[in-house]
Amino acid sequence: GAGVSQSPSNKVTEKGKDVELRCDPISGHTALYWYRQSLGQGLEFLIYFQGNSAPDKSGLPSDRFSAERTGGSVSTLTIQRTQQEDSAVYLCASSPRPYNEQFFGPGTRLTVL
Amino acid sequence: SQQGEEDPQALSIQEGENATMNCSYKTSINNLQWYRQNSGRGLVHLILIRSNEREKHSGRLRVTLDTSKKSSSLLITASRAADTASYFCATDGATSGSRLTFGEGTQLTVNP
Known part of the structure; x- marks a missing residue:
């Protein structure tokens, strides 16, 4: 079956612009996670959605970052007023339920000039 | 912050040899998972081992978990x-x- 998909695969933007990153999880997966990977910080958790529960936003690095998940499926991660330190690969993962295997998408490489 | 540390950071072996990578972590866990990443993009799930399990196999992969030492190892046999x-x-x-809280990763190079 189809895996997790993310779009765009690459995004180059200018400092100060807003960007939206999209994640389509595996159908039927209730848990959805966002992570990012950068050279200095490794792989780090950003935000987690589970069903209709309030998301766990504890990993978001600043209030410029937000995310939503519509209809329990597609998720969008929005970064406002991008900064150069936001440059990273943003990875989305989904899981059939919490505490199970997480399946990752191919990522979006964000470059902020 | 990184929970785990992988050891070694880099490993270079010849095709056919076995590769062993180790991971240590700091706090109590429910599960430990191993992933592979090519070219800095998507992570491929390899295996999940639960805290009440000690060893798990999948094809050429063998994972062990020692919760008393807060460590795990991944063995790849007959590498390619x-x-x-x-x-x-x-x-x-x-x-x-x-x-998930990730370790720093081990870069494995298998030379033909």
């Missing part, structure tokens, strides 16, 4: 050039919830 990649361990836990 296609196994060249970065390997990460990731844990979830009682206090951190189901989000």
